Amino acid sequence: MDAILHGDEAALRPLVARHATLSARITLRHADRVVTMQDKPAQVMRHGQGTSMFATIDAVKDGEAQAAVSCGNTGALMAVSMLRLRKLPGLNRPAIASLFPTPTPGKMNVMLDMGADVKADAGDLLQYAFMGASYARNGLAIARPRVGLLNVGTEEHKGRAELQEAHALMGTRAEAGSFDYVGFVEGTDILSDRVDVIVTDGFTGNVALKAIEGTARTVGDLLRQSLTSTLLAKLGALLAKGALGRLQRRIDPRRVNGGVFLGLNGTVVKSHGSADATGVAAAIGLAYQLAQAHFIERLAARVASAEGAGQDQPGAGPGDTGTGTGSSPTE
């Protein structure tokens, strides 16, 4: 893998030069300006030419790069990505998908939308299901993902009107999306083994993501307080250090924080603004994997088949057959 690094050359060159293996694989591309966390998406879209964010997305648009990674302003990155890469044909709202750990070692869940848009109607939620299932196949090697719709209860009559409608749609369209629809799921299921893909609107998804991050952090802080509260606890923590370290790595949000923009003509991975080297490396690894799997071509085929939501057209179009059955990445 080679990379193009966009930004202030004077600042970046000495940092890259410190690592010989990195220097050989990185092409530095100077950008005069950056998008800040305070910039509003609409302004960046109009006046963002010349920023490192524009240059990064344009490298994907021009086919120079197969995927983009950024730790910048999420709203601006989505706006620039939509402007330059354009939505996949037939897609209404792109979405951001994130990964969540589960009790099963190595098993991760996908949830979307994490905040690309604050609202979603029933048709949008169906498209999220198709895209999330495709991502689970190509990014996580889950041949036939189980998809759940996030609600306030698992009973059929619960929730908002658009959820009732989406519930009906998913039941009839699951076969075309090559996923199993498990019905309504609740907040407790996000980190569970009950489901592989959790579908929700971007407002709810963003609140849930941050609630989960905040809880993991608070429980971790309280655990550290506890394990330094007495001499005996300190000694115990010392003995269990190896095991606790493995636990920490497993639930470390920096390792799983790559949010992927789904629904565009190009792969864009958004890493946390506060990500450290571990977090950025995880995001780059994810981008590499998706590029290798020719994910965008597969996703486009799936979105096209989801479009037949109103029609009786099972198994429409060439889909991503994924890692379960696929051998050639372009099939």
Place this chain on the structure above:
Amino acid sequence: MDAILHGDEAALRPLVARHATLSARITLRHADRVVTMQDKPAQVMRHGQGTSMFATIDAVKDGEAQAAVSCGNTGALMAVSMLRLRKLPGLNRPAIASLFPTPTPGKMNVMLDMGADVKADAGDLLQYAFMGASYARNGLAIARPRVGLLNVGTEEHKGRAELQEAHALMGTRAEAGSFDYVGFVEGTDILSDRVDVIVTDGFTGNVALKAIEGTARTVGDLLRQSLTSTLLAKLGALLAKGALGRLQRRIDPRRVNGGVFLGLNGTVVKSHGSADATGVAAAIGLAYQLAQAHFIERLAARVASAEGAGQDQPGAGPGDTGTGTGSSPTE
């Protein structure tokens, strides 16, 4: 404190008889029927006469009990409570408020609505702020609560239209509600010390509550796995047992699970359906404390003052001065 216990007398009498101190304080009241978890709220409202749930709420309505506690079907309990106790004058939507632990020992946060209704407009969110602040004063002894509005970011321009409107309303009405409005907060703030009361609609609140519960449980499960994974870890866990036990009690959802229905002419505390003795005891303790504080009279005064949302009427009506300045519970 004395209690009236509603339910199947044949089943309950031998259970109560086992505890002499309990027997002396409990009056058993037979009910032929119960509301099940599968019953739909609308059906229970129409045909629920004679159930233990109706009898429990009616005891509050008739002034026989100062507060009700139930572990039953939340939707049905809210429907029956609204039907029999009626909403406070001027209130649009009642809400369910729950408590959340924070990194500061003994400090709890209030969040509402946890799912009484799946939607809320700007006026509803303002009423939630007034009610949540009043609950924080009377239930948690926080003289001047800091109230935040849950959103997908803290920037002013973010979020749905009703949140923008509620944001403006809260800024101008905070003084009348005797709270400090801290602006938008995010999911990461729910368990933080940044805020005392988190206001959101019932759909988002319910998802966040369950996401937090699920995360705490998953992290706890993973911690247990880790601490039994090696001999060294087991030994460490044994030494740190006391400290880990204290941590577990602090974040134990059973101890903090009393959800309170706010906005009715009577105090109703809803405990988890899966609550054990510890959980039910916590819910009863909360109901007792609120009854002692004459919470409903104070809440009614606050709701009346929130009604002046469109008017320039600061500090309207007699409010709950709370535990910070108050001495007499009826002031």
